[in-house]
Amino acid sequence: MNVGFILLNCDLGAEEYVVEELKQMPDIKNAYLTFGAYDVIAEINSKNEAEFGKTIAAIRRLSRVESTMTLNVVNIA
Numbered sequence: 001m002n003v004g005f006i007l008l009n010c011d012l013g014a015e016e017y018v019v020e021e022l023k024q025m026p027d028i029k030n031a032y033l034t035f036g037a038y039d040v041i042a043e044i045n046s047k048n049e050a051e052f053g054k055t056i057a058a059i060r061r062l063s064r065v066e067s068t069m070t071l072n073v074v075n076i077a
Contacts (some may be wrong), residue, residue, distance in 0.1 A: 004072040005034070006067040007070075009038055019031045019033060025058065025059070028043070029043040029044070031043075032044065038069070042059070
């Protein structure tokens with residue numbers, strides 16, 4: 001299981017649209033509007049690294065997404 005977070009900056013006024021688009025993606029567990037440096041944060045749960053990468057690529061292609069930052073969770077046991 002690959003887990004990560006993607007932080008997004010959107011066009012002004014497009015935040016709710018982007019959250020709704022994210023919630024339609026199968027690997028997105030949660031998506032939230034935020035205040036601060038980023039407009040939206042989404043949690044990604046993918047079965048492997050390849051699927052994780054495909055989800056990130058799909059998010060970056062969404063209309064009205066200006067920029068992203070991906071945070072890949074590292075499990076230390």
